[in-house]
Amino acid sequence: MNELLYNISQYLFIDIETIPQSKCFSDMNEKWKSLFIEKNAKIISDDEDINLFYNERAGILAEFGKIICITVGYIYPGDDGKIMLKIKNISGHDEKEILLDFIATVHRFEKKFFDFYFVGHNIKEFDIPYICRRILANGLTLPAFLPSYATRPWETKTIDTLHWWRFGDYKSYISLDLLANVLDVPTSKTDIKGSDVRNVYYEQNDLERIVCYCGRDVAVVANLVMRFHNLPLIEEENLVIV
Numbered sequence: 084m085n086e087l088l089y090n091i092s093q094y095l096f097i098d099i100e101t102i103p104q105s106k107c108f109s110d111m112n113e114k115w116k117s118l119f120i121e122k123n124a125k126i127i128s129d130d131e132d133i134n135l136f137y138n139e140r141a142g143i144l145a146e147f148g149k150i151i152c153i154t155v156g157y158i159y160p161g162d163d164g165k166i167m168l169k170i171k172n173i174s175g176h177d178e179k180e181i182l183l184d185f186i187a188t189v190h191r192f193e194k195k196f197f198d199f200y201f202v203g204h205n206i207k208e209f210d211i212p213y214i215c216r217r218i219l220a221n222g223l224t225l226p227a228f229l230p231s232y233a234t235r236p237w238e239t240k241t242i243d244t245l246h247w248w249r250f251g252d253y254k255s256y257i258s259l260d261l262l263a264n265v266l267d268v269p270t271s272k273t274d275i276k277g278s279d280v281r282n283v284y285y286e287q288n289d290l291e292r293i294v295c296y297c298g299r300d301v302a303v304v305a306n307l308v309m310r311f312h313n314l315p316l317i318e319e320e321n322l323v324i325v
Contacts, residue, residue, distance in 0.1 A: 087312060087314070088158070088160070088166070088314075091158050091308060091309075091312070092157065092158050092159055092160075092196070093196040093198060093199045093200065094157065094158065094199070094200055094201075094202040094242065094308065095155055095156075095157055095189065095192055095196075095199050095200070095201055095202065096155065096156040096157065096168075096202050096203060096301045096304050096305050096308075097153065097154070097155050097156075097201050097202065097203045097206060097210060097211075097301070098153075098154050098203055098204075098206075098210065098297050098300040098301045098304065099150050099152065099153050099154075099209075099210045099213060099214065099297070100150070100151055100152040100277075100280050100293050100294075100296070100297045101142045101143065101148045101149065101150050101151065101213065101280070102142045102148060102149060102151055102280060102281050102284050102285065103137065103138065103141035103142045103147060103148055103149075103281060104141070104147055104148060104149050105141075106285045107134060107137070107138070108133055108134045108136075108137035108138075108141075109134065115147075118146075119137065119141065119147055120133070122144065122146065122147075123136070123140060138281055138282075139278065139281075142280065142281050143209070145212070145213045145216035145217055145220070146216070146220075148213075149178045149217065150178050150181055150182070150213070150214070150217055151174060151175070151176070151178070151181070151284060151290065151293065152172060152173065152174040152181070152290075152293055152294050152297045153172075153173045153174075153181060153182075153185045153214070153297075154170060154171065154172050154173070154294075154297040154298050154300070154301045155170070155171050155173070155185070155188060155189070155192075155301070156168055156169060156170040156171070156298075156301045156302070156305060157169055157192065158305060158317070161321060165318075165321050166309075166314075166315070166317050166321060167317070167321045167322075167323060168302060168305050168317045168321060168322050168323065169323045169324075169325060170298050170301055170302065170322065170323065170324050170325070171188060171324075171325050172294045172297065172298055172324065173185050173188065174290060174293075174294045174297075175290075176290070178217060178221060179221045179222075179223070182214070182217060182218055182221060182223060183223070185214070186218075186223075186226050189226070189228055190226070190228075193228055199240070200240050200241060200242045201240060201241045201242070202241070202242040202243075202244070202304060202305075202308060203241075203243065203244070203301075203304055204243065204244045204245050204259040204262070204300075204303075204304050204307070205243065205245045205259075206241055206243050207239065207241055207243045207245075207246065211229065211230065211239070211241055212230075214229065215229050215230065215231075228240065242308075244259075244262065244304055244307050244308065244311070245257060245262075247311060248262055259300065259303060259304070260276075262307060263303050263306075263307065266307060266310045266311075267310075268303055268306045268307055268310055268316065269303070269306070269316075269319075270303065273299075274292065274295070274296060275292065275293070275296050280293055280296075298324065302317070302319075302322060305317060
């Protein structure tokens with residue numbers, strides 16, 4: 084393995100899927116209803132349907148949402164020079180168990196690659212902070228490999244493909260789907276989108292479909308990294324799910 088691929092092998096690719104903690108706005112008690120409205124007072128209009136707004140918004144807010152899937156993956160050399168991507172899906176209905184499994188999984192990876200980096204799309208502003216907040220909300224201890232309230236932005240061990248594409252233009256935002264299409268990487272948005280996750284979980288009771296979607300996102304990010312380095316894409320046949 085050359086030096087570049089060795090460095091990439093120390094990347095731990097990550098993606099999460101989240102849903103509202105309550106199925107509907109009406110399921111929350113009056114205190115939490117009030118807190119949700121207060122939290123979103125600046126962006127919700129007077130004539131907006133609060134139930135629809137809750138369904139669309141609550142899942143992306145760590146105070147009102149919860150994690151149902153964390154997928155992690157890493158690249159390693161296979162036979163005949165093939166580049167493999169191993170993926171682990173950590174999912175379920177018990178968020179605390181998901182987080183404990185995630186922490187244990189990362190600790191094992193950290194023992195192999197002490198100087199590893201989390202890699203994902205928009206993980207600096209979403210995935211990593213969300214995980215940190217939900218760890219604390221579940222009464223767990225924040226592990227040292229995650230940023231704390233005292234961590235400076237430049238000290239976080241994260242690589243974000245959204246930031247890579249900015250090239251210093253901090254006003255710019257690009258979705259994972261658009262970036263994948265621009266760089267000719269097979270997209271993960273062939274079945275569901277992030278906005279569909281709440282309905283697939285609560286209305287269709289299909290967690291496995293969400294897990295598969297989360298895993299595909301990780302594969303897309305891994306291939307974006309390969310494309311940024313002008314390396315061959317990882318073929319689907321070289322994807323290993325554990």
